[in-house]
Amino acid sequence: MxxxxxxxxxxxxxxxxxxxxxxxxxxxxxxxxxxxxxxxxxxxxxxxxxQTQIPIEGIDITDIGSEFFEEVRESYKQDNNCHILTSLLDKHLKDTSLVNSLDEVRKNSYSEGRFHLFDGIIYHRTKNSCVMALCIRLLINTILHEFHDNI
Structure with a gap:
């Protein structure tokens, strides 16, 4: 004990x-x-x-290059919901018209405080995990390849 x-x-x-x-x-x-x-x-x-307080936001355990993360940031401009979320989270806006323009699922998650923005990447927090939000299929395929096929 x-x-x-x-x-x-x-x-x-x-x-x-x-x-x-x-x-x-x-x-x-x-x-x-x-x-x-x-x-x-x-x-x-x-x-x-x-004594110092050091908050741990996340741990980098991948070999994915910065190009991938830059591609994710750029892809947010192509998707309306991701673009709105980036604007809301980056500037800590409380613009209800922007929030109302999100689709219903993302609007509910945003109002519950489940989205976070770190280094320009949107993360969605659930009860037991926090995952990167991807908005185009090509990036999903890249993630699957890097974490499952590229070992």
Whole structure:
């Protein structure tokens, strides 16, 4: 249990672990106790001046060149919905006429905050994943080739 407590220490201040009584939660009961203080005798001690917050937005694990991503950005100009989403997300616009011009599925996803723009690429977030939004078939075929055939 100490191993998990030490691993979780780096997230202190960003999460709260609550104790829930019952037989189902006995295996994690030790995690719900008071966190160890950030002192030199704590194995997970981090000096205050060394603490920084580093958000991880995504991890690049592909060999796909920047040309592909530039092609994706250019393809957004060809598709009306992608072009509107890029405009809305890039400038953080609240233009209801632009939002209403999206098709129904994308309008609902946009209003739920499921679209994100990173480096000019639109990503669609679902409950358990975040995927790149592609709007032309050629790019879908390129992705399939790069990740399945080009290993």
């Amino acid at each position: 100490l191993r998990w407590q030490i691993a979780i220490q780096e997230y202190r201040g960003n999460m709260t672990i609550l104790h829930k009584e019952g037989n189902i939660h006995k295996n994690s009961d030790g995690l719900s106790r008071w966190a160890l203080a950030n002192t030199p005798d704590n194995p997970a001690y981090v000096p205050l001046e060394a």
